[in-house]
Amino acid sequence: MSQKDLPHAAKLLTIWLVIGLVIFLGIKAWEHEREASRFKLAGQTVVLTRAPDGHFHWPGRVGDIAVDFLVDTGATSTALPQALAERAGLKPLGTISTQTAGGSAAGFAARADIALEGGVRADRLMVAVLPNLGAPLLGMDVLGRLHFSQKPGELRIESKE
Structure with a gap:
């Protein structure tokens, strides 16, 4: 390759890099829009749309840490992965053994x-912290305080008050 060809090659490389960047940013914007559309607030009603993984997800926070809770109506209590609990600064209150969909699991209790999102809070909630849990699970200890109804692909949640 001669020096005369270098500017042309550099231009082509730059064009392809820009095209790749535009495609990448477009995909990221589409993913963000898809994620945001799974949660809607209609007045006092939270509307969750089923995600591609088949579950309902409810964005929220554990302390100051943003999380995406998996809504689990089959779980008695809310459960958090140990790594998340450690990042949130939760202190172990004692060891626990619990039954999960994958069998028994040992962990610890914490508050x-x-x-x-939508204004639902549970302060100083007793949670199970499990080392091998893949995602935070929102259980009936929180969901039982709410009125919820389901139709295909949608979960509507309202306060019981």
Whole structure:
């Protein structure tokens, strides 16, 4: 390759890099829009749309840490992965053994301040912290305080008050 060809090659490389960047940013914007559309607030009603993984997800916070809770109506209590609990500064209150969909699991109990999009809060909630849990699970200890109804692909949640 001669020096005369270098500017042309550099231009082509730059064009392809820009095209790749535009495609990448477009995909990221589409993913963000798809994620945002799974949660809607209609007045006092939270509307969750089923995600591609088949579950309902409810964005929220554990302390100051943003999380995406998996809504689990089959779980008695809310459960958090140990790595998340450590990042949130939760302190173990004692060891626990619990039954999960994958069998029994050992972990520890802790208290957490849970805040969900749409204004739902559970302060100092007793949670199970499990080392091998893949995602935070929002259980009936929180969901039982709410009125929820389901139709295909949609979960509507309202306060019981």
